[in-house]
Structures are given as C-alpha cells and as structure tokens.
Amino acid sequence: xxxxxxxxxxxxxxxxxxxxxxxxxxxxxxxxxxxxxxxxxxxxxxxxxxxxxxxxxxxxxxxxxxxxxxxxxxxxxxxxxxxxxxxxxxxxxxxxxxxxxxxxxxxxxxxxxxxxxxxxxxxxxxxxxxxxxxxxxxxxxxxxxxxxxxxxxxxxxxxxxxxxxxxxxxxxxxxxxxxxxxxxxxxxxxxxxxxxxxxxxxxxxxxxxxxxxxxxxxxxxxxxxxxxxxxxxxxxxxxxxxxxxxxxxxxxxxxxxxxxxxxxxxxxxxxxxxxxxxxxxxxxxxxxxxxxxxxxxxxxxxxxxxxxxxxxxxxxxxxxxxxxxxxxxxxxxxxxxxxxxxxxxxxxxxxxxxxxxxxxxxxxxxxxxxxxxxxxxxxxxxxxxxxxxxxxxxxxxxxxxxxxxxxxxxxxxxxxxxxxxxxxxxxxxxxxxxxxxxxxxxxxxxxx
Amino acid sequence: xxxxxxxxxxxxxxxxxxxxxxxxxxxxxxxxxxxxxxxxxxxxxxxxxxxxxxxxxxxxxxxxxxxxxxxxxxxxxxxxxxxxxxxxxxxxxxxxxxxxxxxxxxxxxxxxxxxxxxxxxxxxxxxxx
Numbered sequence: 225x226x227x228x229x230x231x232x233x234x235x236x237x238x239x240x241x242x243x244x245x246x247x248x249x250x251x252x253x254x255x256x257x258x259x260x261x262x263x264x265x266x267x268x269x270x271x272x273x274x275x276x277x278x279x280x281x282x283x284x285x286x287x288x289x290x291x292x293x294x295x296x297x298x299x300x301x302x303x304x305x306x307x308x309x310x311x312x313x314x315x316x317x318x319x320x321x322x323x324x325x326x327x328x329x330x331x332x333x334x335x336x337x338x339x340x341x342x343x344x345x346x347x348x349x350x351x352x353x354x355x356x357x358x359x360x361x362x363x364x365x366x367x368x369x370x371x372x373x374x375x376x377x378x379x380x381x382x383x384x385x386x387x388x389x390x391x392x393x394x395x396x397x398x399x400x401x402x403x404x405x406x407x408x409x410x411x412x413x414x415x416x417x418x419x420x421x422x423x424x425x426x427x428x429x430x431x432x433x434x435x436x437x438x439x440x441x442x443x444x445x446x447x448x449x450x451x452x453x454x455x456x457x458x459x460x461x462x463x464x465x466x467x468x469x470x471x472x473x474x475x476x477x478x479x480x481x482x483x484x485x486x487x488x489x490x491x492x493x494x495x496x497x498x499x500x501x502x503x504x505x506x507x508x509x510x511x512x513x514x515x516x517x518x519x520x521x522x523x524x525x526x527x528x529x530x531x532x533x534x535x536x537x538x539x540x541x542x543x544x545x546x547x548x549x550x551x552x553x554x555x556x557x558x559x560x561x562x563x564x565x566x567x568x569x570x571x572x573x574x575x576x577x578x579x580x581x582x583x584x585x586x587x588x589x590x591x592x593x594x595x596x597x598x599x600x601x602x603x604x605x606x607x608x609x610x611x612x613x614x615x616x617x618x619x620x621x622x623x624x625x626x627x628x629x630x631x632x633x634x635x636x637x638x639x640x641x642x643x644x645x646x647x648x649x650x651x652x653x654x655x656x657x658x659x660x661x662x663x664x665x666x667x668x669x670x671x672x
Numbered sequence: 673x674x675x676x677x678x679x680x681x682x683x684x685x686x687x688x689x690x691x692x693x694x695x696x697x698x699x700x701x702x703x704x705x706x707x708x709x710x711x712x713x714x715x716x717x718x719x720x721x722x723x724x725x726x727x728x729x730x731x732x733x734x735x736x737x738x739x740x741x742x743x744x745x746x747x748x749x750x751x752x753x754x755x756x757x758x759x760x761x762x763x764x765x766x767x768x769x770x771x772x773x774x775x776x777x778x779x780x781x782x783x784x785x786x787x788x789x790x791x792x793x794x795x796x797x798x799x800x801x
Contacts, residue, residue, distance in 0.1 A: 270718070273726075579722050586718045590711055602711040605774070607719035609762065624762040626719070626769035639765040654761050661734035662723055668731075669721045 252279045253596040256338050256348040258328050258534060260284030260312065262291075262578045263354030263566030266585035266670045267592075268321040275593040281322040281346055283338060288312060289671065290382035293413065293578040294663045296420040298386040299379065299393055300427040302617060308382060310671045331538045333559045350592055353540060353547075353556075354566040354581065355532025357381065357412050360545070363528045364405075365503030365512075375506040378526045380412065389524060393424060396521045401437040402428075403511050403518055405501050405525035406444070410546070412529060412567050412576045414448035415612035415623070420524070422453070422615025425461055425489040433489075439520075440492045441513045442499040446472070448575065449612055452621040452642050454492070455481060456614035456652070462488035468496040477645050490615075501525060529576075531568035546570045551634045553591045553601045554584060563588055572634030574627055580608045582670050583627075604629055611659035620655030709784070713777025716770060720778065728782045740787025743779035750775045 255271060257264045260282045268280045289310040297303035315321040326340035331351065338346045359378065361367050372378055377385035377392075396402060402424055406417035421438050428436035447453075451472050457463030462484035469492075470478055493499035498515025504525060505511075511518045511525070530536065530545030540547045540556055547564040549556055551572050554563040565571075565588055566581035574580045583606045591601045606627035613620055626637040643651055709717070717728075720738060724730060728738030738746065752758035753767035767775070 269726075274714075582722055583719065586721070587715065590715060590718075594711070602715060605712075605715050605719060605770075607722070607766070609722065622762055624766055626766060637769040639769045641765065643761065651761050657734050658723070658761065665725060665730060665733055665735055666722045669726050672726070 252277060253349045254279045254281070254347060255350050255352060255592060255596075256346050257282045257352040257354065258284075258331075258338065259354040259356065259532065259566070260286065260289060260323070261354060261356050261566065261581070262293075262670050263356075263581035263585050264352065265289070265312075265315060266582040267352050267354065267565065267588050268315055269319050269670065270586050270589035271592055272319040272321060274589050275596070276320070278592070278596065279322070280320075281324060282312075282315070283324045283326060283328055283340060283346065284312075285325060285327045287325055291578070291663075291667060292380065292382045293666070294659075295379070295382050295386055296416065296423055297617075299389045299420070300423040301390070302423075305387065308386075310667055312671070314672050328534050328538070331562075333562065336561065349561070349596060351562045352588065352592075353532075353535055353538070353562060353564045353568065354585070355534045355568055357529045357567045357576070358531065358533045358536065359526075360528040360530055364501060364525060366505050367525060367527060371506050372527075375509075376504065376523055376525060379524065380407075380416075380526045380529075389522075392522045393427065396428070396436075398431075399433050399435045399437075400428075400521035401439065401519065402522045402524070403520040404438065404440045405504075405511070405523070406440065406442050406447070407526045407528050408443045410529070410576055411526070413610070414575050414577070415453065415610055415621075417526060418447055418449070418453050419612040419615075421490060422457065422461075422613065423617075424615075426615035426617075428489060429461075436489045437491065438489045439518060440490070440499070441501050441511060441515075441518065442493060443495050443501070444499075445469070445495045448610065448623050449621050449642060451645070453612070453614060455645065456619055456621065457488075457490050458484075460614055460616050460619060461490050462486065463490050463492075466492055466494055466497060468494060473645070480645075529567075531564075535564060535568045540564055541568070544570070551632060552604060552629055553595070554588050563592070572627070573625075573636040574606060574634050575608060575610065575623075577608055577610050578670075579610060579666065580606070582666070583607050585670075604634075606634065609662070611655065611662055613656060613659060614652075618656045619652045620657070620659045621652070622655055622659075709777050709781045713774070713781055716774035717778045717781040720782075727785050729785065729788045731788070737788055738782040739785035741782050743776075743783040746779040746782055747775060750778075 255278055257268055264282055268282055271280055291308045295308050326342055328338055329341050330339040336348055361369055377388040379385040379389045404421045421440050425438045458481040464483045464487050493515055500514045503512045509520050531541045531547050535541050535547050542548050547569045549564050549569045554565050556562045556564050565584040567576040587604045609624045611622045623641050627634050723735045724738045730737035750767045753760050753763040756764050
C-alpha cells in the first residue's frame with residue numbers, strides 16, 4: 225500500500241505543478257460532502273481510494289446510517305433495525321474520511337464554505353450535496369409530518385417509522401385491510417411500494433388469514449418491474465391483471481395468466497381505475513381516492529417526494545423540486561463548484577435508487593479527481609440494478625440497466641431489463657438469493 | 673505477493689512501453705504492472721462493484737469475486753453471458769450493454785487487483801492500510 229500512496233502523491237504533485245493553481249496554493253484539496261447516505265458515503269470512499277491526498281469531510285447529523293433499501297423487510301419481520309443499521313467506522317478509520325455530525329444551516333457559494341448549526345465553518349474546493357429526499361405532505365389532504373410519526377407513517381426513509389408500521393401490521397385484525405399508497409413519479413426505489421405490498425400480503429397469509437386485503441391506490445398506470453411483479457402475483461396470490469394493464473403482455477402471455485375466480489389479497493387500483501388518492505382521514509381510517517372511499521385497518525401512504533430539504537433550502541432545486549445538474553459531472557447548474565448526486569438530482573433516465581446514487585458517486589469521484597487536478601472530465605458510464613421480492617421471499621426479480629451520456633443527457637442503453645416472461649423457476653429463486661446477497665455486497669461497497 | 677512479482681517480471685516490457693501513459697493509470701497498476709487501464713476503463717470496471725465488491729474484492733457471498741481473475745477468464749465469461757451460451761439472471765443483458773473495449777479494460781483492471789483470500793478473512797481485515 226505504501227507504493228500506491230507514494231504513486232498518488234507523485235501523480236497529485238505533478239498534476240498540481242502542471243495544471244492547477246488551486247492545488248498549488250492549497251497543499252490538500254478539500255471536498256466537503258453534505259449527507260452521509262449512499263451517495264455521500266460512496267463518493268467519500270471512492271474519492272479516498274482514487275485520490276487519497278484529498279481531504280474529505282462528510283457533514284451528517286446522524287451517528288450511524290439506516291439503509292432504506294430492503295427496509296420494508298423490517299415491517300414484515302425478515303430484517304431487524306440492527307440489520308439495516310450501518311456504522312460509519314470503516315469510512316472514518318479505514319478510509320480516513322472526516323465526519324462532522326451536525327446539520328448544515330448555510331452554504332456560502334462565493335466564499336465556498338459550509339456552516340453547521342453549532343457554528344462550525346468548513347471551507348471547500350468542491351462541495352458534494354447528496355441529501356436524499358424530503359416529502360411533500362401538503363400534496364395529500366389530511367396528511368401531515370406529525371401524523372407520519374403516529375398513525376400514518378410512510379416508512380420511506382428508514383427510521384422508527386418502520387417499527388411503527390410493523391406494530392400496525394401486527395395489529396391488523398384477521399382478514400383486515402391494508403391500503404398502500406405509492407407516490408407519483410419520480411420517487412425513490414421504483415419497485416419498492418409494490419414489493420412492500422407483496423411482503424405484507426404474504427405476511428398476512430402466513431399468519432393464517434384466509435381473505436386479507438392489500439389495496440394499492442396508485443396514481444400511476446405502471447411501475448418499474450411491473451410486468452414481472454404482476455405475473456408473480458398472478459402465480460402466487462391469485463392476482464388478476466387489471467384490464468388497463470393487459471396491454472403490457474402479449475396474447476400468449478395473457479393466456480398463461482388466467483383470471484382467478486376467487487382473487488387473492490392484492491388489488492392494484494391503477495391510475496386509470498381511479499387509484500389517485502385525494503385525501504386521508506386518520507380518525508376514521510379512510511382513504512379518499514378517485515375511485516371512491518376505502519376503509520382500512522392500516523394505511524401506508526408515501527407522499528410525493530422532492531429533493532432533500534437542505535438542497536431546497538440552499539437554492540439547489542428548481543421549480544420541479546429536484547436539482548438540475550450537468551449530467552457529466554453532476555455540477556449544479558445553479559451554483560458553481562457544487563455537485564448534487566443521488567435521489568435529489570435530475571439524472572436523465574437514471575432512477576432514484578441506492579444503486580444509481582452509488583453509481584453516480586463513483587463517477588463523481590473520478591470526475592472530482594480530474595477536476596481538482598485541473599483536468600477535464602472523463603466520459604461516464606453508469607449502472608443500476610434494483611432487486612425486488614414478489615412477497616414470497618424466494619421469488620425475486622430485478623431491473624438492470626447500463627446508462628451512457630448522449631447529447632448531455634444520461635440515457636439508458638436499450639437492452640433487456642427484466643427477467644423474461646418465460647424465465648425458469650430457478651431464475652426467480654436466484655434473483656431472490658441475489659437480492660439478499662446484494663444487501664450485504666452493496667452496503668460493503670458503499671460504507672465498508 | 674509472489675503472484676504479483678511473477679506478473680511484474682512478465683509484464684515489465686509492457687510497462688516500459690506504456691510509461692508515457694503511466695500517470696493516467698490506476699494506482700494499483702503501478703504495483704502489479706498490468707497494462708494501464710485508462711480512467712474510462714476505471715469507469716467501466718467500477719460499475720461491477722455494487723454486487724462484486726469494491727475493486728472486485730468480496731468475502732462470503734453469492735456473487736463471484738472478480739479481483740485477481742485472469743483477463744482471459746473474465747473476457748470469456750462476459751462473452752458467454754452476452755451470447756446467452758452461459759445462463760444468467762441479469763448478466764446477459766449487462767454484458768451486451770458494454771463495449772468490447774470496456775470489457776477488455778474491466779478484464780485488465782480486475783486481473784491487476786490482488787486476489788482475496790476468502791478462507792483467511794482475519795488476514796484480510798489487517799490488510800486495510
């Protein structure tokens with residue numbers, strides 16, 4: 225490892241002398257990262273791997289990370305809060321990342337420093353902002369941040385809301401009704417709300433319920449992995465493909481998914497069938513949708529999402545609620561020397577997923593190394609994989625994509641993205657196996 | 673280290689020829705003396721890490737560690753995924769989405785990484801300096 229360090233010092237020094245007035249004035253370039261989630265952690269780790277001479281500081285109020293990916297399994301008991309909690313120790317001790325556990329209160333884009341709530345000021349040469357998402361509670365009549373902490377948790381950003389949902393599920397009476405309200409596009413973890421619906425249906429069936437109901441009230445007519453997920457539900461849960469969704473399949477495929485006379489627990493009220501939620505009443509436990517009023521024993525609405533609050537407060541988001549960036553370097557189009565990655569940024573065809581945030585972070589690490597040395601950016605290539613479970617935890621699926629920059633926009637390479645309709649039982653089982661293996665390998669790649 | 677030394681002597685000539693490009697190379701190439709992988713190759717190789725481990729290094733996992741895999745074996749695996757002669761879940765479409773050049777860069781990159789020793793994890797824990 226000594227020779228690697230020595231080499232990088234040499235490379236860094238040469239770059240400084242030749243190209244960069246910044247680096248020659250400053251012996252150690254400073255990168256400050258706002259947010260210690262997947263995007264921030266991966267940027268920090270990979271930047272230290274690729275350019276150890278850079279001083280990297282993560283500003284993050286929380287002392288440890290709770291991963292949202294795979295966290296619906298906390299609600300249904302396959303995972304514990306401990307399982308989804310990840311230490312920052314490896315980043316700090318193994319990779320030399322400095323942590324400031326505080327909240328950002330101001331960013332001075334001219335003076336190039338970040339201020340935190342205890343008055344600490346952190347100077348930067350390049351700033352990375354990766355704050356995840358925030359929630360637009362105003363968009364759902366009757367929903368408030370306070371209710372989300374009590375009767376109506378969304379559980380879409382890990383935390384204690386998952387345990388609240390777990391308790392609520394356990395309190396659902398026999399053959400009761402659970403309403404799930406997925407958010408409109410764009411949102412974090414596209415297959416996630418549907419995986420959660422499947423997991424909850426499976427949990428109720430495993431409990432011995434004979435006719436529970438899991439009603440998905442959806443503003444949308446489709447979702448990532450829908451073709452695979454609906455097929456799985458047809459097989460596993462006597463799910464009938466809604467008429468407006470039958471166009472997703474060929475006639476031959478539909479013939480293999482006959483309607484069940486006695487349909488199972490999951491109902492997908494898609495947008496065209498009036499699934500859009502108009503309001504919710506926590507007192508009466510009713511949800512008002514375009515299709516009518518739904519009485520429920522448990523309500524799990526994920527409100528519309530927008531960029532992380534700090535990105536909005538610090539003028540990095542536009543009127544869409546998300547942060548526009550140069551999609552080659554993720555540099556904000558609103559403020560120079562600031563890079564926004566992960567769920568908060570507008571990244572062309574890339575989804576808002578942990579894997580996407582991590583892929584963007586690795587690209588950014590290479591770009592920051594180049595930019596700090598006074599060089600131009602490198603042609604990027606990205607990858608995303610989202611694994612999901614059908615409900616039965618041995619039936620898995622995924623979406624997998626490679627992305628490239630085309631005319632300034634991150635664009636999906638047109639390849640098969642899902643398991644084919646005629647995939648073998650082994651392929652579904654392998655996808656479930658890989659889903660669980662990925663939780664570990666991915667967390668290690670970002671935080672380990 | 674013996675494997676690394678062996679590679680060094682094998683590849684010495686290549687390294688001398690490639691010395692001009694050396695500064696653009698990855699730090700690990702300096703140690704193992706593989707042909708330098710350009711930054712674009714690093715771009716391609718790092719896309720594997722979410723499943724196959726940072727720099728291809730992985731402990732006990734359902735996924736295959738890529739660090740230390742020979743370039744020939746890596747390239748052959750990607751080609752057989754791409755033409756579906758090797759069954760897969762998602763590797764077939766992913767292999768087709770990368771260019772031949774990117775796959776060669778990936779192969780050189782992973783061949784240059786020290787192979788992990790999965791049966792002796794305590795040693796690996798110490799090797800983190």
